[in-house]
Structure formats: C-alpha cells, structure tokens
Amino acid sequence: MQRRHLAALAVALVPARAFAQAHGHSHQGQEVKIGNLEVELIARANEATLLLLDAQERPVDAARYSASASVLARGNERRTIEFRPAGANRLTAAIDFAFDGKFRATVTLRGPDGVVGTGRYSVDPVR
Secondary structure (H helix, E strand, C coil): CHHHHHHHHHHHHHHHHHHHHHCCCCCCCEEEEECCEEEEEEECCCEEEEEEECCCCCECCHHHCEEEEEEEEHHHEEEEEEEEECCCCEEEEECCCCCCCCEEEEEEEEECCEEEEEEEEEECCCC
C-alpha cells in the first residue's frame, strides 16, 4: 500500500512543478521584494537576469522597466551594471568582470514613474 501512496504523491507533484516553472520563476536565484514587485536575480558567469513578478507571482512585462546594480567584483572592487528589457518579464545585464564566490549586488529598479525601490542580493552563480 505504501507504493500506491508514493506513486500518487509523485503524480500529484508533477503538475505543481510544471506550474512553478510556467509562472515566471526560475528558482535558480534569490527573490527580494522591491516596491510592490517580487524580483528574482539570477547570476551567471557573463550575464545577470532579473525576473519581475507581481504580488500574485504572475510575470510583469519588463518593457517599461530598467535597473542598475552596484556589484562587488573580485578584489572588493565595486562595479555598476545596467539592466535592460529582454522580453517577457526579464531584464538582463552583461557581466564583463570576475567576481569571487557569491554574486553580491544592490539593485535599483526603475519603472515608468521613476525609482520603484532597491534590493540587496547575495546569490550563488548558476553554472
């Protein structure tokens, strides 16, 4: 009987996981509330991505948003990166410098009416 319960649980979890990926989350970064938005930062070796979500975790069109981030680079050097719309609910910025360990950034998000707010991040880079 335990096998039936495990099989039922496995089947029940598949749609939930599919839904989680479909609604704009990657779950590869860190989410921080900035203004009235949930903003997830994902860092890779050469690109940073912000995913914008509303309070109901629905994707927010990023076309009217931009952001900048003050980032801690290798050797404790401060660098600034600029995020631009990249389709759907994404903003992206190039990372053209090395950083050690976690990607540490203070992000300032701007919308159509000016500064929405700031958020602090410390994320493990996605390989």
